[in-house]
Amino acid sequence: MSRRANMLFALVLAPVLALISSGSALAEEAQRWAVNLPKGVTPVSNAIYEIHMIIFWICVVICIGVFGVMFYSMYAHRKSRGAVAANFHENTTAEVVWTVIPALILVVMAIPATSTIIQAYDTSEAEMDIKITGYQWKWQYEYLGEDVAFMSELSTPESEIYNTAPKSQYYLQEVTEPLVIPAKTKVRFLLTAKDVIHSWWIPDFGVKKDAIPGYVTESWTFVEEPGVYRGECAELCGKGHAFMPIVVNVLEKEEYNAWLGEKKAEVAAIRELAKKTFTKEELMAKGKEAYDRSCASCHMGNGEGIPGVFPGLKEGSAAVGPVANHLDVVVNGVAGTAMQAFGGQLSEVDLAAIITYERNAWGNDTGDVVQPIDILKFKQGQ
């Protein structure tokens, strides 16, 4: 019978032992079989890790003590060993002791917890601000005061998700354009959302904050080491919840400044491009690319949508109605529905290409061609 007690004991403790022994495992295997919180690369993530470990060990010690007594009783005070039940109950001293001791342990836990949460909340004296906006299912990063903004979306192809191509190393953790921040700089994040609630999480930074429509929440980070850090959306936000990862590229300050310069030039070039007139073929080709990236997750690649949830773009839809209305829907969105306002998210070229594509693809042969300049005029005319 004691063999069974031992087995039970082993079963309960095995995972704890796994957690302890993981430190010595090989690096790659350790990532595959990771069992613990990463220490992270910021002061906050390190402080969180410390508290996590303190509380974990306190819990382990209490577990050993409490279950130790229980397993001892299960072994020693079993009827099959001839144990006769005592008849004691109600002991005020014992009850006071086991109320007071846990309360004291809680006080010990609360002290570092309080200082760390205050630290995590302290967004003062940030050297730069980045506004992060959550959309279904992508992130927008705006460098406040720098006139630089861009969207960051999943870049893993559908073929990998639906298993027709082998999965690459950073499957579901790669994006079209990562957030770039300088190392050794206190960066403040201002988070909001345009549609539903999202949550921006980078485990290595110890940063997770909800992005809520109508609110601006704050967080901050200070990264010591340059590198690429990956995270994900942590609040259920619809069908693309698992498909809006976060990648942050942390650069040395000089490299960051060079990147920012290039980025500004790129923004200017895109503005310039909006004045150009494109052929229908160019727009259709660009349009398919942009559509698949920004529209297909709801309206589907074949323009059929998902019945009852997302409308199709074929007969009877805005895509075959008057052009002005189609522009309005795409640029301004439709209030009270999941249709976002894409006017602020995409360049004029992409908007023109998408609208042209939608009006001519999948048998929607309206023949209409919309140029970037039409988008600009539409926006200015509002």
Place this chain on the structure above:
Amino acid sequence: MAHGPAKGIGRWLFTTNHKDIGTLYLWFSFAMFLLGGFFAMVIRAELFEPGMQIIKPEFFNQMTTMHGLVMVFGAIMPAFVGLANWMIPMMIGAPDMALPRMNNLSFWILPFAFALLASTLFMEGGAPNFGWTFYAPLSTTYAPDTVNYFIFGVHIMGASSIMGSINIIATVLNMRAPGMTLMKMPMFVWTWLITAFLLIAVMPVLAGAVTMMLMDINFGTSFFSAAGGGDPVLFQHVFWFFGHPEVYIIILPAFGVISHIVPTFSRKPLFGYSSMVYATASIAFLSFIVWAHHMFLVGMPIGGELYFMYATMLIAVPTAAKIFNWISTMFRGSMTFETPMLFAIAFIILFTIGGFTGLMMAIAPSDIQYHDSYFIVAHFHYVMVAGAVFSGTAAVYYWLPKWCGKMYDETMGKVQFWVSFVGFNIAFFPQHFLGLAGMPRRYADYALQFSDWNMISSVGAFIYGAAQLLFMFNVIRTIRSGTPVSEPKTWEGAEGLEWTLATPVPYHTFATPPEVK
């Protein structure tokens, strides 16, 4: 009494007998347990490997939502209402529940509520897909039209729970046998009395939340829409003001069951009866003032963050008192390990682990990392499955011989226990690792470094699921062809009025109240 049960289906449709209604609740909850379990199997099958294999992400969200709703409102809550119906009158020496017709109604509206909810699976737009916590605006502006069926279903479930609670309170306060003072009531009755008050306090809050959703969706209000001057975070406050007491509504009756089983099989009275009562009451009180620990990341002011952290940590004190009490009850007892006791001991161990992860998450800074990751999924399955479901299973094995006068197969019961215990831990322990390594919850697909633990977790889930079929088989076999038993006390160490009745329990009991010394 002059008459026994009616014949045919009418017995079940029109019954006002607490035992029949208890049986109905238990079978209904088991059916829902299998349905919710089936959804869980779909989820774990999809998560067996990275990539989308068998379902689409939008259907995955419907599965997680329906799994949560069906398990919480359809399986666990009705199971304990069923046990309350069976046991409370027998434990307090009452002939039946105080309000038998309302008892019938509160059960029979439940199948309609769940039929409404489940029917959305076959509608255009699909079932609710916004998680069992249905945060606005995902559940309002961005929800499929079928959300209205969900809202109506929740209203009906709430009405059923409130009626059930009124009935329990009326029964416990008015129909105790002479001499049974409040402080002589069995623990299961105490925990249910407190639970019933919690239900009456919070189910209307849930009804308010879904009614505001209904208005936002159909009548142009903006309670939860920032664009119209409303507030999406208000939804979370209202929801969790219901939702946090809700988790104690689920676990308190489970505590009650364990407080009967542990003394019985230790052959020793419960160590600290009155401290158990006070601990239960303290937990119930604290449950009302800690709700925003579910919302540590919404950007509360630091003062709110700290208050909710300290208040939440306090819950550990009365909960620890309960664990110490059970262990002191076992200490120097004369223990045997029949199936109900095995489940009760597993409950104590695994619930304690779930309690510790709960304490870790109460620490606001650490919660930054744990929040909405698989760590919380592991945590609440340790308290919901190894807590509530193990306790419910233990209760069925414990009282089944009394109810039907037949003994279950002990070997099969023990096999079911060990398969459940091992399967459960293989399924859920690795989810702690996944969460700590950075895998968010409610993900239809995941990055490659999470592959191995997910595969192991899925295997464990299938094992655990299979064990429940064995449970069903064992119970049905017992009812149809178990070894007859007739002594009033099924278990040597059992105490209480229910064990003074004949076995199997007659259709009508305590027509004249017993005297309690």
